[in-house]
Amino acid sequence: MMEINMKEILKQFNIDANANSYGDGHINETYRLESSPYLLQRINVDVFKNPHEVMENIENVTEHLRKKIVAAGGDPDRETLTVIKTADGANYYKVDDERVYRMYKFIEDAVSYNKVTSTKQFYDAARAFGKFQNMLADFPAEKLHETIVNFHNTPERVNQLLDAIKKDAVGRAKSVKAEIDFALERAGEMDAVLKAMDEGTVPLRVTHNDTKLNNVMFDTNTGEPICVVDLDTVMPGSMLFDYGDALRFGASTADEDEKDLSKVWFDLELFKSFSMGYIEEMKDVITPKELELMPFSAKLLTYECGIRFLADYINGDVYYKIHYPEQNLDRARTQLKLVADMESKMDEMKQIIKELTPAKA
Numbered sequence: 001m002m003e004i005n006m007k008e009i010l011k012q013f014n015i016d017a018n019a020n021s022y023g024d025g026h027i028n029e030t031y032r033l034e035s036s037p038y039l040l041q042r043i044n045v046d047v048f049k050n051p052h053e054v055m056e057n058i059e060n061v062t063e064h065l066r067k068k069i070v071a072a073g074g075d076p077d078r079e080t081l082t083v084i085k086t087a088d089g090a091n092y093y094k095v096d097d098e099r100v101y102r103m104y105k106f107i108e109d110a111v112s113y114n115k116v117t118s119t120k121q122f123y124d125a126a127r128a129f130g131k132f133q134n135m136l137a138d139f140p141a142e143k144l145h146e147t148i149v150n151f152h153n154t155p156e157r158v159n160q161l162l163d164a165i166k167k168d169a170v171g172r173a174k175s176v177k178a179e180i181d182f183a184l185e186r187a188g189e190m191d192a193v194l195k196a197m198d199e200g201t202v203p204l205r206v207t208h209n210d211t212k213l214n215n216v217m218f219d220t221n222t223g224e225p226i227c228v229v230d231l232d233t234v235m236p237g238s239m240l241f242d243y244g245d246a247l248r249f250g251a252s253t254a255d256e257d258e259k260d261l262s263k264v265w266f267d268l269e270l271f272k273s274f275s276m277g278y279i280e281e282m283k284d285v286i287t288p289k290e291l292e293l294m295p296f297s298a299k300l301l302t303y304e305c306g307i308r309f310l311a312d313y314i315n316g317d318v319y320y321k322i323h324y325p326e327q328n329l330d331r332a333r334t335q336l337k338l339v340a341d342m343e344s345k346m347d348e349m350k351q352i353i354k355e356l357t358p359a360k361a
């Protein structure tokens with residue numbers, strides 16, 4: 001593979017700057033440019049097999065959002081991503097099949113968090129994700145490519161775990177028997193949301209699908225959420241995916257890769273704040289079945305994420321970026337611990353949602 005330096009990539013976008021590694025994403029490589037208001041990303045083509053389609057989605061979605069933001073009197077350069085084109089007018093630059101880059105406007109004076117700093121902040125994040133989804137409610141879903149097939153198909157994720165165990169590519173399966181057993185014991189109940197979607201009681205919506213707290217940028221001056229980022233997985237899905245995934249990350253009392261599981265709990269105050277913000281934002285469209293499945297969806301998305309980390313550990317760390325050898329296992333364990341904790345708190349979670357249910361639903 002021919003070496004290519006960063007300056008040559010930047011030149012394609014008519015930019016001359018130094019690039020420094022940036023952000024805590026598990027998938028793409030992100031670079032902030034020095035003295036230059038842009039953010040460069042190398043798209044992970046092992047994960048996103050068709051970067052052309054990813055970028056087509058992002059252009060269409062951000063164009064749609066831009067119009068809504070302008071109509072509401074907002075600042076579209078700050079409140080959504082802005083794709084910077086190459087000198088040739090393309091929305092990404094391909095060095096070769098492995099190295100594909102895109103450029104965004106850098107959102108200044110903003111920050112994202114890996115842990116919530118207050119219940120109010122998590123409530124605000126919920127409003128931001130809910131608003132994001134509402135702004136896409138009239139986006140023509142047929143225009144969207146499915147950038148990762150079966151992304152939130154949990155039974156399919158169970159199959160992928162079973163495949164990983166069967167192959168046992170690096171001989172790790174026997175060392176994680178307890179985690180595998182825990183996961184497989186619960187596999188049977190993990191089709192509840194898909195079933196409701198098939199029945200039509202949970203509608204298909206355009207969703208973000210990767211609603212980690214660090215995919216929301218907060219204004220450093222006001223503390224308010226300003227922009228939802230990481231739009232690679234915007235696809236038709238259920239709002240329960242966005243709601244549940246945000247909780248699995250944000251309502252944990254510890255980091256996603258915390259080694260000391262006695263620090264990892266599902267925080268009901270945070271669950272309540274997020275649920276309140278999300279329901280407030282979605283109250284005009286939310287269905288009774290969606291409300292009913294909300295507590296379960298927090299567990300579902302946490303379980304799904306846990307078995308994805310576990311499968312990746314068994315596969316030899318081929319999907320997620322890791323910073324030390326056992327990180328995927330640590331990540332899997334926190335998620336499974338959260339699942340167990342949610343099971344013991346499920347009645348309280350249901351009660352909280354009941355209390356937050358809008359009068360008409």
Ligand code: ADP
Nearest residue numbers: 023025026027028104105106107112214229230
């Ligand atoms: P990944 O897919 O690897 O998670 P993201 O697109 O989420 O990559 O980017 C990684 C981090 O970079 C985000 O969590 C956010 O903090 C920051 N970031 C992303 N886009 C922008 C932007 N346009 N301006 C400023 N910061 C950004």
Ligand code: GN1
Nearest residue numbers: 024025026027028210212230233305
């Ligand atoms: C990845 O890209 P990032 O870090 O925001 C992953 C999510 C997982 C998450 C776990 C495309 O999100 O699905 O829930 O890690 N994104 C993709 O932290 O697989």
Ligand code: MG
Nearest residue numbers: 025214215230
């Ligand atoms: Mg991200």
